[in-house]
Amino acid sequence: MAKVEVKVCLGTTCFVMGGSNLQELNEIIPQKYGDKVELNAANCLGLCSINWEYSKAPYVKVNEAVVSEATVEKVLEEIDKQLGN
Amino acid sequence: MFIDIACSQKKKYNQNAYGDYFASNRFPNMNRIVAVLSDGLGSGIKANILACMTSTMLLKFMENHSDIEKSCEIIMNSLPVCKVRGISYSTFSAIDCFDDGNAKIVEEGNPDFIWIRGGEVLKPEYQSIQSKDFKNRKMKVYNIKLEKYDRVIFCSDGATQVAMGSKRYPLGLERSGLIKIILEKLEQEPEISSKNLSEYLVKQIELIAPNRELKDDTSILSIYCRDPRESLIFTGPPFHGEKDNYYAKTFMEFKGKKAISGGTTANIISRELNIPVIAKLSMNSGKLPGLSEMEGVDLVTEGILTLTKTLEYLENGNAEENAAKTLMDFLLDSDVINFLVGAQMNKAHYDPNLPIEIEIRKNIIKQMAKVLEEKYLKKVNVQFV
Numbered sequence A: 001m002a003k004v005e006v007k008v009c010l011g012t013t014c015f016v017m018g019g020s021n022l023q024e025l026n027e028i029i030p031q032k033y034g035d036k037v038e039l040n041a042a043n044c045l046g047l048c049s050i051n052w053e054y055s056k057a058p059y060v061k062v063n064e065a066v067v068s069e070a071t072v073e074k075v076l077e078e079i080d081k082q083l084g085n
Numbered sequence B: 001m002f003i004d005i006a007c008s009q010k011k012k013y014n015q016n017a018y019g020d021y022f023a024s025n026r027f028p029n030m031n032r033i034v035a036v037l038s039d040g041l042g043s044g045i046k047a048n049i050l051a052c053m054t055s056t057m058l059l060k061f062m063e064n065h066s067d068i069e070k071s072c073e074i075i076m077n078s079l080p081v082c083k084v085r086g087i088s089y090s091t092f093s094a095i096d097c098f099d100d101g102n103a104k105i106v107e108e109g110n111p112d113f114i115w116i117r118g119g120e121v122l123k124p125e126y127q128s129i130q131s132k133d134f135k136n137r138k139m140k141v142y143n144i145k146l147e148k149y150d151r152v153i154f155c156s157d158g159a160t161q162v163a164m165g166s167k168r169y170p171l172g173l174e175r176s177g178l179i180k181i182i183l184e185k186l187e188q189e190p191e192i193s194s195k196n197l198s199e200y201l202v203k204q205i206e207l208i209a210p211n212r213e214l215k216d217d218t219s220i221l222s223i224y225c226r227d228p229r230e231s232l233i234f235t236g237p238p239f240h241g242e243k244d245n246y247y248a249k250t251f252m253e254f255k256g257k258k259a260i261s262g263g264t265t266a267n268i269i270s271r272e273l274n275i276p277v278i279a280k281l282s283m284n285s286g287k288l289p290g291l292s293e294m295e296g297v298d299l300v301t302e303g304i305l306t307l308t309k310t311l312e313y314l315e316n317g318n319a320e321e322n323a324a325k326t327l328m329d330f331l332l333d334s335d336v337i338n339f340l341v342g343a344q345m346n347k348a349h350y351d352p353n354l355p356i357e358i359e360i361r362k363n364i365i366k367q368m369a370k371v372l373e374e375k376y377l378k379k380v381n382v383q384f385v
């Protein structure tokens, strides 16, 4: 089965809007999914400036799906969905 | 030739004020640096005031090329007198030094400075001047010519007298003991910076002190003559997007050490030069985003948050282990620091709903340049692009 790729945005906007809490994923994901999920960080994904008035940072990408106003729970939910759990 | 200068200090055990005081000033246009290390009588706040007054006054006098003898008399006459001992006293070492190596050194009461060239300690000649008003005070005046790779170390007597009365050091570490430690360290690390050397020495002295409790304030002022180390920090997207490529190339072609402070800036350089930038989701980065990696660049950090923290650390002198500390160390390891500051409004930050006012890059860099120049005696160039 193909790996799920998770990209956490650590750009300034995402970081101050709550992205800092997402660093927990670093521990949770390997524990929970082993090597089924690959976790990466990214600099500004460019999402926060597109529609900035309605910015829903922090953003996380799970494969091509964008999780906005991301929390640890929301990201795990999306991973589960993509893994078909 | 660049004069790398740094001072490291440690308070007497259980005191809350430093009794030694270090003051210095660099004049980049005149290629000149002036520095004073003073040791106030006793310890604690009283000593601190004496030493601080001595250093700052002497620094001003020296800066203005006043006659050093007269200056010293004026200072001694104006120091407050200690009620207990009925004397006013602070010893000092002062150096006025030019990039071409010409230096004037004046000492009063502090241990003789240590001048090292090629692993040997030199013995310079001096002129001795007796104070008119104060019978027990004598100044030594040296006019010396420093060469590239020379080192000059000044210290307060807390350094040479440490552990006095102990079995191993009945007379304290003494100047000869200190020299031994310095030469050993220089053999291991011939290119060690002044900052690291002075910190190392103070640490060693503390280790020698019985129970690691220093009986006196201890300061090491280190000077190292060498080629300047240059660095370039690129922060913020350039104002004219069509020049991105030009600036990315300019940045990469720079010979010294390179840092990028800003995710978007890193993305731009990555895009223009086709070098991938890899962000790291590191666990211990705490309240700041961690570092990224990019081939050919020594350091890549997030922008505003990290810069703000770095500025705070530079101002306060203490730091936690994180990206801002890494950036601070990067800056302090350079002598000539160049900032390339992109002046484009970062769209990502122009959100009135953001919890912090974030479009402040220019101001942060301006303040940072000021601290680096005034407190850390660096040469700083800032270019807005």
Ligand code: FES
Residues within 6 Å of the ligand: A009, A010, A011, A012, A013, A014, A015, A043, A044, A045, A046, A047, A048, A049, A057, A058, A059, B348
């Ligand atoms: S900072 Fe995350 S999308 Fe811009």
